[in-house]
Amino acid sequence: DTAVSQTPKYLVTQMGNDKSIKCEQNLGHDTMYWYKQDSKKFLKIMFSYNNKELIINETVPNRFSPKSPDKAHLNLHINSLELGDSAVYFCASSQPGAANTGELFFGEGSRLTVL
């Protein structure tokens, strides 16, 4: 029973297209994240939502738009894809407050390749 699941796991698309990645967690966590991991393994936070509200919005092009319909889901839509968007996108969740040990539970990642 997967705790944090992302779909699709692989996307291959052309420059200029629009694509979406979906994420769902069944851990009951309040906080969800999108991270981008580039080819050098650098894992960088993009967005964080707490109970459907945006709380972290890093310097990310506005072609990237997150949406959280409820606290168990966080989707990422990317418009006008560029070559530099090629990366692995990880969704994660955590429980904030006193129970937060700093442990993020990551999904399996979605590998995006822009041609």
Add this chain to the structure above:
Amino acid sequence: QKEVEQNSGPLSVPEGAIASLNCTYSDRVSQSFFWYRQYSGKSPELIMSIYSNGDKEDGRFTAQLNKASQYVSLLIRDSQPSDSATYLCAVRSNTGKLIFGQGTTLQVKP
């Protein structure tokens, strides 16, 4: 200066040896520090957390923290080939964000 810095490696050690992974951070007020392990093609998983100066041991893993030097390390004793992975240091900023280093790739050779 990057907020969290690690040597990308690869760090190569023979089986049974001690692997020493190092990390420095720039935000002096950081209070929480974590080590994640990421196998090739997989997602990161938390293996150690440390909040106070000194050592914290968990099985073959020891995390060491020196806040004065802004330095965190991870020691892996009796290294096994199954320990071969990328180890990511992460620091919680005062805004609550978890900031990762670029990771050190460890290769344990049989």
